[in-house]
Amino acid sequence: MKNLTTMSSLEPKDTARLLELAAGLKQKWAKGERPALLENRVLTQVFEKPSLRTRVSFEAAMQQLGGSSIFLSSADAGLNGRESTADVARVLGSYSDAIVLRTFKQDLIEDFAKYSRSPVINGLSDDDHPCQALTDLFTMQEHFGPVKGLTLAYVGDGNNVARSLAIACAQLGVHFHIGAPQGYQLSEQFEKDLKARYPSFVYMQTDDAKAAVKGAQIVYTDVWASMGQEAEKEHRARVFASYQVNSDLMKAAGPKAKFMHCLPARRGLEVTDEVMESPASIVFPQAENRMHLAKAVLVDLILPRKT
Secondary structure, eight states, rough: OOBBBOOSSSSSSHHHHHHHHHHHHHHHHEEEEOOOOOOEEEEEEEEOOOOSHHHHHHHHHHHHHEEEEEEETTTTTTTTTTTHHHHHHHHHHOSSSEEEEEEOOHHHHHHHHHHHOOOOEEEEESOOHHHHHHHHHHHHHHHHHHHTOOEEEEEEEOOOHHHHHHHHHHHOOOOEEEOOOOTSSSSSHHHHHHHOOOTTTOEEESSSSHHTTTTTTEEEEEOOSSSGGGGHHHHHHTTTGGOBBOOHHHHHHHHTEEEEEEEEOTTTTTHHHHHHHTTBBBBHHHHHHHHHHHHHHHHHHHHHOOO
């Protein structure tokens, strides 16, 4: 694994290795141990989009591992037209031991990976959110043990998070249900490609939210209007009104179902306060795990792997 540009760039063995590494590093952290595995290493983060969890989780991860982090806006980095992407990638790649990008277009991440001599990590693009999906599987593993055979039900927009989650679930044998309105579902081509790569994957897509969550161990949602979709906010609120995760929908999943959300949450829209603050919610342990997963990704990409 030279870069982490998309969830599909990983093989199942890569995903399993990252989760195992994250678990080990978190165990050390819980004991007060912060091994300086990346001492004197430098992480550079370049963001086109605002961030709380992605930026802070990677900065905290790098510092706890003994390294340092530099943050640049896209304008600071010259990606506003001042320089070519190739030139910026070559320069930052020569200064940094790893680069995290949070962008609109996936192509920018792919171009960086092509020209940078240091590893490139997708901190989010409009197409993919691999670090979130890996964190979600790690969180499920903590709460349920082995995840193979579990069912994750995603309710809402078939966006970058949903796509990455579906791929991650396919890699580790988690059944994936998605409940989304017509016009906002995962594409037929995406479904076709996923089933071709993972023939035994148990996958269901429906426009019935209650059918999607039935029997699921995890009910998951995301905002209905992502960054760049602000103009559609009111329209989407009407389209997705019946897809809100509330107490009735959680009951349809079953009494032991847990609730997850990648955050930020629009309380009162895609999820109610009652669910967010309920014993079923593992949203904030999930958010914390972004840092532990970031550590695993950084260590795996920067340090030579033992053979």
